[in-house]
Amino acid sequence: MKTTFRKLMALAIVAAAFVGCSDDDNNAPSSSFVVDANNFQGTIADGEVQLNAGTTYKLTGRLLIADGASLTIPAGTRIEGVGGTAAYIAVAQGGKIFVNGTENNPVVMTSGLATPAAGNWGGLVICGKAPINRVTGGQSTASAEVSELTYGGTIANDNSGVLRYLRIEYAGAAYNQLKEFNGLSLFGVGSGTVVEYVQAVHGADDGFEFFGGTVNTKGLVALGNEDDLFDWTEGWIGTNTDWYGKVAFGKGNRGIEADNYEDGFANTPIANPTISNLTLIGAGSTADAAAYAENDAIKLRRGTRGIFSNVVLSGWKNGFALEHDETIAAIGTTLKATNVSVASDVTNLTVGKNTAGTSVDVAAAVTAGASQGAGNGIAAPSWTAGWTTGL
Numbered sequence: 001m002k003t004t005f006r007k008l009m010a011l012a013i014v015a016a017a018f019v020g021c022s023d024d025d026n027n028a029p030s031s032s033f034v035v036d037a038n039n040f041q042g043t044i045a046d047g048e049v050q051l052n053a054g055t056t057y058k059l060t061g062r063l064l065i066a067d068g069a070s071l072t073i074p075a076g077t078r079i080e081g082v083g084g085t086a087a088y089i090a091v092a093q094g095g096k097i098f099v100n101g102t103e104n105n106p107v108v109m110t111s112g113l114a115t116p117a118a119g120n121w122g123g124l125v126i127c128g129k130a131p132i133n134r135v136t137g138g139q140s141t142a143s144a145e146v147s148e149l150t151y152g153g154t155i156a157n158d159n160s161g162v163l164r165y166l167r168i169e170y171a172g173a174a175y176n177q178l179k180e181f182n183g184l185s186l187f188g189v190g191s192g193t194v195v196e197y198v199q200a201v202h203g204a205d206d207g208f209e210f211f212g213g214t215v216n217t218k219g220l221v222a223l224g225n226e227d228d229l230f231d232w233t234e235g236w237i238g239t240n241t242d243w244y245g246k247v248a249f250g251k252g253n254r255g256i257e258a259d260n261y262e263d264g265f266a267n268t269p270i271a272n273p274t275i276s277n278l279t280l281i282g283a284g285s286t287a288d289a290a291a292y293a294e295n296d297a298i299k300l301r302r303g304t305r306g307i308f309s310n311v312v313l314s315g316w317k318n319g320f321a322l323e324h325d326e327t328i329a330a331i332g333t334t335l336k337a338t339n340v341s342v343a344s345d346v347t348n349l350t351v352g353k354n355t356a357g358t359s360v361d362v363a364a365a366v367t368a369g370a371s372q373g374a375g376n377g378i379a380a381p382s383w384t385a386g387w388t389t390g391l
Contacts (some may be wrong), residue, residue: 030047030048031044031045031046031047031048031049031069032045032046032047033045033046033047033049033069035049035051035057037055037056037057037058038058039058039060040057040058040059040060040063040079041059041060041061041062041063041087042061042062042063042064043063043064043066044063044064044065044066044069044070044071044095045066045069046066046068046069047069047070048069048070048071048072049069049070049071049072050071050072050074051071051072051073051074051077052074052077053074053075053076053077054076054077055077055078056078056079056080057077057078057079057080058080058082058112059079059080059081059082059083059087059088059089059109059112059121060082060083060086060087061083061086061087062086062087062088062089062090062147063088063089063090064090064092064095065089065090065091065092065095065096065097066092066094066095067092067093067094067095068094068095069095069096070095070096070097070098070161071091071096071097071098072098072100073097073098073099073100073101073107074100074107075100075101075102075105075106075107075165076101076105076107077107077108078107078108078109078110079107079108079109079110080110080111080112081109081110081111081112081120081121081122081170081171082111082112082113082120082121083121084119084120084121084122084173085122085173085174085175085181086122087121087122087173088121088122088123088124088125088146088147088171088173088181089109089122089123089124089125090124090125090126090127090147090149091125091126091127091160091161092127092149092150093127093128093129093149093150093151093153094129095160096159096160096161097126097160097161097162097163098161098162099161099162099163099164099165099166100162100164100165101164101165101166101167101197101387102165102387103165103197103385103386103387104386104387105165105387106165106166106167106197106386106387107165107166107167108166108167108169109123109124109166109167109168109169109171110167110168110169110170111169111170116169116170116202117170117202118170118171118172118202118203118204118225118226118251119170119171119172119173119174119180119203119204120170120171120173121170121171121173122146122171122172122173122181123146123168123171123172123173123181123182123183123184123185123203124168124171124183124184124185125144125146125147125149125181125185125187126160126161126184126185126186126187126189126193127144127147127149127150127151127160127187127188127189128151128153128155128158128160128186128187128188128189128190128193128213128215129151129152129153129154129155129158129188129190130152130153130155130156130157130158130188130189130190130191130212130213130214130215131152131153131154131156131188131212131213131214131235131269132151132152132187132188132211132212132213132234132235133212133234133235133260133261133264133267133268133269133270133271134152134212134234134261134263134264134267135267136264136266136267136268137268138154138235138268138269139153139154140152141153141188142187142188144185144187144211145179146175146179146180146181146185149187151187151188151211151212152187152188152212153188155190156190156191156214157190157191157192157214158188158189158190158191158192158193159190159192159193160189160190160192160193161193161194162193162194163184163193163194163195163196163198164194164196164197165196165197165198165387166197166198166199167198167199167201167387167388167389168183168184168198168199168200168201168203169201169202169203169389170201170202170203171183171200171203171204172203172204172205172206172225172226173204174204174205180204180205181203181204181205182200182203182205182206182207182208182209182231183200183201183203183205183206183207183208183222183225184198184200184207184208184209185209185211186208186209186210186211186213186215187211187212187213188211188212188213188234189210189213189214189215190213190214190215191214191215191216191238193215195215195216195217195218195220196217196218196219197218197219197383197387198217198219198220198221199220199221199222199223199384199387199388199389200220200221200222200223200225201221201222201223201224201225201388201389201390202223202224202225202248202390203224203225203226204225204226204227205225205226205227206225206227206228206229206230206231206257207220207222207223207225207228207229207230207245208220208222208229208230208231209228209230209231209232209233210231210232210233210234210236210238210273211232211233211234211236212233212234212235212236212269213236213237213238214236214237214238215236215238216238216239216240217238217240217241217243218240218241218242219241219242219383219384220240220242220243220244221243221244221245221384221388221391222243222244222245222246223245223246223248223388223389223390223391224246224247224248224251224252224390225251225252226251226252226253227252227253228252228253228254228255228256228257229245229246229247229252229254229255229256229280230243230245230255230256230257231256231257231258232256232258232259232271232273232304233258233259233260233261233262233271233302233304234259234260234261234271235260235261235267235268235269235270235271236271236273237269237271237272237273238273238274239273239274240273240274240275240276241275241276241277242276242277242374242375242381242383243275243277243278243279243280243374244278244279244373244374244375244380244381244384244391245279245280245281246280246281246391247281247282247283247315248390252282252283254294254295254296254297254298254299255280255281255282255296255297255298255313255316256280256297256298256299256300257296257299258271258298258299258300258301258304258306259271259301259302259303259304260302260303260304260305260326260327261302261303262302264303265302265303265324265326265327266303266326267303270303270304270305270334271303271304271305271306272304272305272306272307272334273306273307274306274307274308274309275306275307275308275309276308276309276310277309277310277372277373277374277375278308278310278311278312278373278374279311279312279313279373279374279375279377279378279381280297280298280311280312280313280314280316281314281315281378282295282297282313282314282315282316282317283295283315284315284345294317294318294321295316295317295318296316296317296318296319296320296321297313297316297318297319297320297321297346298313298319298320298321299321299323300320300321300322300323300327300335301322301323301324301327302323302324302326302327303324303326303327304327304335305327305330305334305335306334306335306337307334307335307336307337308336308337308338308340309337309338309339310338310339310371310372310373311337311339311340311341311371311373312341312342312343312371312372312373312374312377312378313340313341313342313343313346314342314343314345314346314378315343315345315346316345316346316347317346317347317348318346318347318348318350318351319340319342319346319348319349319350319366320337320349320350320351320362320365320366321350321351321352322335322350322351322352322353322362322365323352323353323354324353324354324355325354325355326355328352328354328360328362331362331364331365332364332365335365336365336366336367337365337366337367338367338369339367339368339369339370339371340366340367340368340369340371341368341369341370341371341373341377342368343378349363349366349368350362350363350365350366352365
């Protein structure tokens with residue numbers, strides 16, 4: 001009995017020691033990265049970094065989340081960019097970002113200047129391993145234009161993390177006229193990534209831009225961005241619902257500007273997203289052409305396809321503007337829009353030009369019908385309440 005008792009006591013001591021070591025390990029830092037809230041920049045090269053809810057972080061330079069590392073941002077966190085093109089957040093291939101905002105307590109990435117303005121900082125850039133079509137066939141990679149990180153590959157379901165209830169404000173800093181940040185730039189991002197309830201507001205370039213990939217989205221809001229509200233190229237394929245976009249402050253270009261690939265109109269995979277429940281509000285059909293380019297709600301060109309349903313358009317000269325033979329050839333199959341409701345201030349429902357620049361009839365691409373668009377016609381949808389601004 002004594003021997004048995006002694007054995008049991010010894011086992012208990014060993015077990016307690018083991019548990020104690022495990023607890024210590026769990027409490028130990030999981031990354032070598034040191035967070036400085038007043039000088040938030042550098043490379044998260046390993047492990048997981050978790051920010052503190054309610055804290056404001058001054059983004060003074062590039063914050064890179066490298067392959068194998070992750071950054072978790074809890075609800076209520078505020079990140080303020082103060083460094084122009086030098087200040088941006090980039091997720092490399094294999095890295096992950098987890099933005100865990102809530103409907104009533106979003107994560108906010110914004111300007112840190114006393115008088116905020118479009119282009120005060122870069123924006124959020126995510127690079128994944130999903131296919132792009134810079135080389136036809138979808139097996140190519142490329143270097144992102146605003147981070148020089150590699151993106152693209154063959155992993156359609158690649159996972160770069162979660163963006164949920166996030167507001168991106170005053171982004172879009174420009175290196176020059178051909179190289180500038182968007183609010184959210186998604187380079188070859190895969191369908192394993194979650195992008196839900198994200199607003200890009202008052203940016204100097206596009207609100208959202210997709211460079212290939214297969215990522216799906218829900219609940220995107222673009223407001224007052226100085227170029228396009230939404231943009232895609234390089235063979236993006238994704239399933240999307242509830243997009244709401246609105247031009248503001250006398251600036252902006254198109255609601256959607258979409259290409260397959262500018263240097264290969266027929267390159268595969270061919271851009272062919274589906275978008276249901278879409279509202280796009282422009283500045284009016286007679287708005288200054290210099291400020292609003294061709295004043296198109298949806299410009300589809302350079303071989304892109306797209307399936308649209310439940311669409312509301314208001315405040316544009318043209319509803320759907322189609323261009324190039326490769327795009328027009330898909331009308332009725334992989335390019336069509338159904339249940340499209342157009343306000344009286346939209347001059348033309350459809351306009352089209354072939355590759356030679358000759359006007360062609362593309363009316364078969366669009367079927368008019370009753371729609372509430374993103375949920376409430378031209379008014380802000382109920383799902384935007386609490387976490388967006390300016391609507």
